[in-house]
Amino acid sequence: xxxxxxxxxxxxxxxxxxxxxxxxNVTIRENEFFTLLGPSGCGKTTLLRSIAGFVNPSSGSLxxxxxxxxxxxxxxxxxxxxxxNYALFPHMTVAENIGFGLEMLGRPKSxxxxxxxxxxxxxxxxxxxxxxxxxxxxxxQQRVALARALAPKPKVLLLDEPLSALDFKLRKEMxxxxxxxxxxxxxxxxxxxxxxxxxxxxxxxxxVMKSGRILQIGGPKDIYDHPAExxxxxFIGDTNFVSADLVTEANGIAxxxxxxxxxxxxxxxxGGAQSGSVTIAVxxxxxxxxxxxxxxxxxxxxxxxFGTDTHYHIESDGQPTFVVRRQNQPDAVEHHQVGDxxxxxxxxGTAQVLRx
Amino acid sequence: xxxxxxxxRNRWLLLTPALTILTLAxxxxxxxxxxxxxxxxxxxxxxxxTFSTDAWFSVIAERDxxxxxxxxxxxxxxxxxxxxxxxxxxxxxxxxVGFPTAYFIATRPPHKRDFWMLLIMVPFxxxxxxxxxxxxxxxxxxxxxxxxxxxxxxxDSPIQMMFTEFAVTLGMFYVFLPLMVLPIYASMERMDxxxxxxxxxxxxxxxxxxxxxxxxxxxxxAVAGSILxxxxxxxAYVTPRIMGGGKQxxxxxxxxxxxxxxxxxxxxxxxSITLLAIVMVALIIYVRSAENGETHHG
Numbered sequence: 085x086x087x088x089x090x091x092x093x094x095x096x097x098x099x100x101x102x103x104x105x106x107x108x109n110v111t112i113r114e115n116e117f118f119t120l121l122g123p124s125g126c127g128k129t130t131l132l133r134s135i136a137g138f139v140n141p142s143s144g145s146l147x148x149x150x151x152x153x154x155x156x157x158x159x160x161x162x163x164x165x166x167x168x169n170y171a172l173f174p175h176m177t178v179a180e181n182i183g184f185g186l187e188m189l190g191r192p193k194s195x196x197x198x199x200x201x202x203x204x205x206x207x208x209x210x211x212x213x214x215x216x217x218x219x220x221x222x223x224x225q226q227r228v229a230l231a232r233a234l235a236p237k238p239k240v241l242l243l244d245e246p247l248s249a250l251d252f253k254l255r256k257e258m259x260x261x262x263x264x265x266x267x268x269x270x271x272x273x274x275x276x277x278x279x280x281x282x283x284x285x286x287x288x289x290x291x292v293m294k295s296g297r298i299l300q301i302g303g304p305k306d307i308y309d310h311p312a313e314x315x316x317x318x319f320i321g322d323t324n325f326v327s328a329d330l331v332t333e334a335n336g337i338a339x340x341x342x343x344x345x346x347x348x349x350x351x352x353x354x355g356g357a358q359s360g361s362v363t364i365a366v367x368x369x370x371x372x373x374x375x376x377x378x379x380x381x382x383x384x385x386x387x388x389x390f391g392t393d394t395h396y397h398i399e400s401d402g403q404p405t406f407v408v409r410r411q412n413q414p415d416a417v418e419h420h421q422v423g424d425x426x427x428x429x430x431x432x433g434t435a436q437v438l439r440x
Numbered sequence: 441x442x443x444x445x446x447x448x449r450n451r452w453l454l455l456t457p458a459l460t461i462l463t464l465a466x467x468x469x470x471x472x473x474x475x476x477x478x479x480x481x482x483x484x485x486x487x488x489x490t491f492s493t494d495a496w497f498s499v500i501a502e503r504d505x506x507x508x509x510x511x512x513x514x515x516x517x518x519x520x521x522x523x524x525x526x527x528x529x530x531x532x533x534x535x536x537v538g539f540p541t542a543y544f545i546a547t548r549p550p551h552k553r554d555f556w557m558l559l560i561m562v563p564f565x566x567x568x569x570x571x572x573x574x575x576x577x578x579x580x581x582x583x584x585x586x587x588x589x590x591x592x593x594x595x596d597s598p599i600q601m602m603f604t605e606f607a608v609t610l611g612m613f614y615v616f617l618p619l620m621v622l623p624i625y626a627s628m629e630r631m632d633x634x635x636x637x638x639x640x641x642x643x644x645x646x647x648x649x650x651x652x653x654x655x656x657x658x659x660x661x662a663v664a665g666s667i668l669x670x671x672x673x674x675x676a677y678v679t680p681r682i683m684g685g686g687k688q689x690x691x692x693x694x695x696x697x698x699x700x701x702x703x704x705x706x707x708x709x710x711x712s713i714t715l716l717a718i719v720m721v722a723l724i725i726y727v728r729s730a731e732n733g734e735t736h737h738g
Contacts, residue, residue, distance in 0.1 A: 138637055158640040171638035175656045184652075185642035236643065 086112040086135065086240060086272065091144030093130055093296075104130040105141065106296040112240075112274060113288075117266050119275045121283040122293035123319070128276045131293070132242050135274065136165045148239055159188070164233035165242040169249070170225045172217040178228050179204070179213040185236035203231040206265065223254045230262075234269060241266075243275045247282065259286055280320045284308060292316045309367075312353040314438045317365040324366045324406045326380065330359070330437070338437050340364055343402060346379050349432035353439045363438045368395065368409035370434040373420060378427025382406065384420055396420065398428060477709035485703045495706035499714055516694070516711075523691040524718065526605060526680075527673035530612040531620075534669045535662065537613075538620035542661075543654075545621075546628040557625070564618045572682045575611050576602065603685035611683035612673050619672070620665040627661030628654075663730045671719050691715050 093105040105127045112118045120128035133139040134146065137158030146153045153161055164185065172181050182203050186196045204210040207227035212220055217228065226246060233241055243262075247255045263286055266273045277283055283290050284304040291301045292315075300312045311317035314325065328340040331347060338352040340362065350364050373396055382400030389412075396408040406428055420426060477495050479487040502513040545556040563571055578584045579601040586598035601607055635657070639649045655662075677692030684690070689697075691711065698708030 136637075136641060138640075158637070159643045159645055163641075165638070165641045167634050167638060169632070169634060171632065171634040173635060173638070173653060184639070184644075188639075188643040188645075188648060232642070 085114050085149055086110075086274070087145075087147045087150075088112075088131075088135075089145045091131075091134065091141050091146060093127075093134065093139060094142045103296050105134070108144065108298055110291055110298060110301060112272060115266075115270050115272060117263070117273045117275065117286060117288045119277060119283045119287035119290045120293055121277055121280060121290050121320075123278055126293040127296040128278075128293050129244060130296075132165075132244055132274060132276050135240065136163055136242050137161050162239040163242060164236060164238040164240075165244065166229050166233045166246045168244045168246065170229040170246075172225055172228055172232070174217055177214050177216055178209060178220065181217060181228055182231045182235050184232065189236060199235055203235045206234070206268070207231045207261075223250055223258070226250060226258060227261075230265065234265070234271065237269075238271060240272045240274060243273060245276055245278070247277075248279075255282075262286060284320070292319065294319075309434075310351055310353075310436050311365060312439050314363060314365075317436070317438060322368050322407065322409075324368060324371070324404075325438075326364050326366060326403060326406070326435075328362055328364050330362050333437075337433075338362075340435070340437065342379055343400075344380055348379055348430070348435060350435035350437050351433060352437045355439070364435045365438055366406075366430050366435050368407040369393075369411075371406070371408045371428050371430045373408050373410070374427040374429045376425050376427045378429040380406065380428040381425065382428065384422055384424045384426050387418070387420065387422060394418075396426075398426060473709045473712050477706055477713055479706050481704045481706050483703070485699075485705060487705050492706065495704070495710040498707055499710050519689050519691060519694050520714075520718075522605070522688065523674055526609050526612065526688075526690065527670050527676075529609050530616065530673045531666050531670045533609065533613045534617050534620040535666060538617055538665060539624055539658075539662070542621050542624035542628050542658075545625055546631075547633075553629075560618050560621050563614075568615060568678055569682075571615055572611050572679050575614050576607075576682060579607060579610065602683065603687045605684075605688055607683040608680045608688050608690070611679040612676055615679055616669045616672060619668040623664035623668065624658055624661040627658045631657050659730065663726055667723060667726055670722060674719060674722075675715055691718075 088108055088110050091105055091108040092103070095102045095104055108131060120131060122128050130139055134141050135153070137153070137156065141154065148162060153163075173184065176184065179200050183196045183200045186199055191199075200213075201210070204213055207230055209224060209227050209231065212224060212228075217225060220228070226249075229246070246262075247258050250258060259282060262273070262275075275283075275286065284307075287304055289301060289303055290307050291298045292307065293299065294315050300307060300316050302310075307316065308321055311320065311323070317323040317325070326342065328342050328350075331339040331341050333339075333352050336352055336354075338350050339347055340350050341347050380398075380400055380403070382398040382403075384396060385399045385405065386395075386397035388395040388397070391412070393409050393411045396410070398406045398408065400406065408428060476487055478491055478493065480490040480492045480494065482488050498513065499516060500513055501510055502515075503510060541560070545553055545560075548556060576583070580586070581598040581600065581602065585601070586595070589595045590598065631654070635653055636649055639653045644652060674690075675692050676690060677696060680688055680690040680693055684693075686693075691714075695708050695711045695715070698704045698711060702708070
């Protein structure tokens with residue numbers, strides 16, 4: 085278990101000072117696949133490097149299983165890292181790379197040999213054991229980097245955008261592979277990525293970061309269905325933003341009045357307490373087209389066919405374009421035409437009030 | 441379209457200037473030196489065109505002036521030995537100082553590295569004699585070190601540092617240090633410092649990171665730097681002359697002596713080729729050890 089409290093990091097001093105991390109509070113559970121998600125420069129890598137020991141936080145505390153980490157150098161922390169560029173030792177073979185951590189820990193040769201063999205099997209690299217790291221492909225280097233970091237059986241494995249250098253197909257394979265490794269080893273994974281899809285498919289929980297702060301922590305479904313802030317809703321998946329007026333708000337349920345005058349039930353974010361005018365988020369697949377006189381009325385501007393589904397772009401007064409996504413059925417007939425006046429409906433509770 | 445023959449001819453044509461210079465400036469003089477070493481010394485310098493192996497003979501042996509018995513030339517052998525010893529010491533000291541210096545510069549932010557490199561390079565632009573006299577000014581009996589130590593009352597009489605092997609080594613170390621720093625810095629700058637982080641992350645202490653990751657990776661630079669310091673040290677002439685004051689002769693001085701006061705050009709030529717041979721042997725040892733280092737893990 086990693087407990088991080090009040091962690092801040094300021095680079096530089098005076099006018100050029102830059103706050104990379106601002107009051108980070110998060111508890112990462114045992115055996116969890118935890119993802120730090122955010123755009124580049126949001127502080128996710130700085131947070132990861134703070135856990136590894138390569139960045140000295142300016143303030144705050146960081147413990148692993150109750151043990152203080154900040155007073156320890158990187159080589160005394162029960163934490164291993166898979167680096168973005170893999171950082172494999174070019175003057176060592178695959179097997180020597182994997183055994184390096186155990187060797188530094190002073191383990192006996194026989195133990196190193198058997199663990200390295202296990203690790204080579206785990207990442208399916210046994211035939212490559214005696215190759216130099218320059219003689220294997222990018223995907224294989226990725227596996228060796230994983231095996232090297234897992235071999236000393238760390239309490240926590242840190243992964244710094246490890247899949248970003250791989251091509252699309254290999255990335256999909258490695259996503260499944262990483263998930264498998266995590267459940268087989270039972271080690272806590274802290275994964276850094278800017279790829280929202282990667283985060284959603286792999287994580288137990290996700291922390292969405294922006295400008296050195298954590299905006300929201302939750303499971304993939306939680307984050308996707310109930311983004312607390314506009315940034316989160318926008319960064320993860322596609323979203324329609326609709327301005328509305330807050331009527332009542334109690335127990336996480338809000339009643340909001342749409343510009344059409346109709347009132348609909350929406351989830352309010354943790355902390356609640358919104359003022360009169362708010363923005364609500366509606367996922368394109370949660371909305372359906374209906375007859376005019378629905379929650380929102382507008383003019384159908386565009387129909388975009390995607391194969392698996394069709395997107396309807398609807399324009400209405402004073403609102404950004406609203407997108408409705410409909411899954412295509414083999415025998416479906418297109419009833420709508422560009423220029424039609426249509427209505428948009430969505431179920432109570434699918435809309436989310438955003439904190440600004 | 442160019443045929444293969446044309447391409448081949450063009451290739452030779454383009455190589456001609458380089459080949460000409462190499463022939464005239466390197467191979468030619470070398471051949472002259474080899475030829476001279478097998479001739480007889482003229483009475484007032486120069487050579488007499490009579491074949492003789494006397495010069496080669498006296499490189500390592502001497503004939504007693506009175507009874508004509510043979511013995512090893514102690515004078516020459518001790519100069520060979522001193523040349524190799526002081527050159528090795530210079531190389532070792534230059535590495536011990538040059539490596540941390542290069543590491544320091546390579547770990548500065550990129551925009552500050554140029555400034556530090558400039559500091560390393562500035563002495564290099566100064567005349568060799570002036571640099572050598574500067575070192576002399578520091579260690580001579582009335583120099584900076586002795587004056588300060590005596591003022592502090594730590595010593596009563598100056599420590600004799602000039603005209604010793606220490607002085608020669610110090611002088612050569614100072615003069616050749618940039619040649620050690622530059623190649624090490626070059627390989628260190630190319631080194632991926634995330635490898636250092638990876639080693640720290642995998643429980644390697646500072647010392648182990650140095651020994652297991654940094655040193656193996658900058659080895660090509662260290663070997664190049666060692667060759668660049670060792671080779672000119674072995675043939676050094678000005679520095680041993682000034683810092684050694686004629687007492688600590690090295691090979692370069694011995695050769696100069698034969699072409700000057702000694703009036704024994706064939707011996708000078710034979711000694712030159714001996715020096716070249718020592719350098720070649722040293723280079724082969726270096727290259728072999730570098731290759732072994734690389735294939736050891738392969």
